[in-house]
Amino acid sequence: MAPKSFLPACLLAFTLQIFFFPPVSFSVSLLSNSNESSSMEGLIKLEVGCVNHPEDVSIVGLLKVSEEGVKVIVPNVSFANDVIEASDGTLYFTVSSTKYTPADFYKDMAEGNPYGQLLKYDPKSNQTTVLQEGFYFANGIALSKDEDFVVVCESWKFRCRRYWLKGDRNGTLDTFAENLPGGPDNINLAPDGSFWIALIKMNQTGVTAIQNCSEKWELLDAYPGLISLLLPMGSDGGARVVKVDGIDGKIIRDFNDPNATYISFVTSAVEFEGNLYLASLQSYFIGKLPLDAPNPELATI
Numbered sequence: 572m573a574p575k576s577f578l579p580a581c582l583l584a585f586t587l588q589i590f591f592f593p594p595v596s597f598s599v600s601l602l603s604n605s606n607e608s609s610s611m612e613g614l615i616k617l618e619v620g621c622v623n624h625p626e627d628v629s630i631v632g633l634l635k636v637s638e639e640g641v642k643v644i645v646p647n648v649s650f651a652n653d654v655i656e657a658s659d660g661t662l663y664f665t666v667s668s669t670k671y672t673p674a675d676f677y678k679d680m681a682e683g684n685p686y687g688q689l690l691k692y693d694p695k696s697n698q699t700t701v702l703q704e705g706f707y708f709a710n711g712i713a714l715s716k717d718e719d720f721v722v723v724c725e726s727w728k729f730r731c732r733r734y735w736l737k738g739d740r741n742g743t744l745d746t747f748a749e750n751l752p753g754g755p756d757n758i759n760l761a762p763d764g765s766f767w768i769a770l771i772k773m774n775q776t777g778v779t780a781i782q783n784c785s786e787k788w789e790l791l792d793a794y795p796g797l798i799s800l801l802l803p804m805g806s807d808g809g810a811r812v813v814k815v816d817g818i819d820g821k822i823i824r825d826f827n828d829p830n831a832t833y834i835s836f837v838t839s840a841v842e843f844e845g846n847l848y849l850a851s852l853q854s855y856f857i858g859k860l861p862l863d864a865p866n867p868e869l870a871t872i
Contacts, residue, residue: 610826611810614833614849615859633664633692645692645699653711653757655721662692663702663721665709677798679708680727681791683782689723689734703734703744711757711839716764716817722747724755724768729775731755731768731820748820753811754802757839757850764817767840767847772809772829777801808853810837826860834858 633645633654644662645651649672654664666688671679679686687706692699703723710724719737733747748755753770761767778801781787791797803809809831814824826847828834839850842862849858 609828609832611828611833616856660694665712713758713760726754759841761842769837770811808836810834812840
């Protein structure tokens, strides 16, 4: 147990590192509003009041939801997060953490160890296989247009990994997109073969600092508000969505609402018929953002 006088010193050092030594892409303080203007000005609110904090997460396993009801396909999975179905019926899904539950997700972030998994469910044999372990909070997942690889969002590392399903690289893992301007949450395939990624507003320097702090648990117990500095989840948390190339993962389009003027904490983005539909943990509506507006404004990375 650390001396009581040591914890305030740790807090001071931690706060100074966040606010005075952030990386360039995170130069805006988490407690102050950004001077950037929103590039989501044309957002339309759908089904206001009919949805309650829409997001993807399961605490009992892999579920199938249909008009007939809810069926548990893969039970006893404590933190299944996202799933995608291949054309042959195979399901690929992520487990964010094998150690922590959704209620304790922040502990997974603070510990900073890779407890995430990528799994495969074969409906013909009813067998589940762990394809890859060692993800730092495996979050969203998407299949490529040709179904030759899946992309897994790795939130605490600000990157996406690619697991190959076909070809000479079958069964191997590489980096698809890295140094993203936020923690990647859910990812969805776009009609043109690129991907839309919803980004969580996080402070990379702060996340690294808490992970490297030897007294992290005592510090978080004494100052639980630190989590909101690292990952602001309130209605003012801001929202950001990027589109990345389907081959090299480079950002090719960027929508940013840094001060949550129109929507906050977007966790998923799906493109359909020229519009981008946005889900948020902090909203009671589904956002609809037209993509064919003239001279679309791009946010600054």
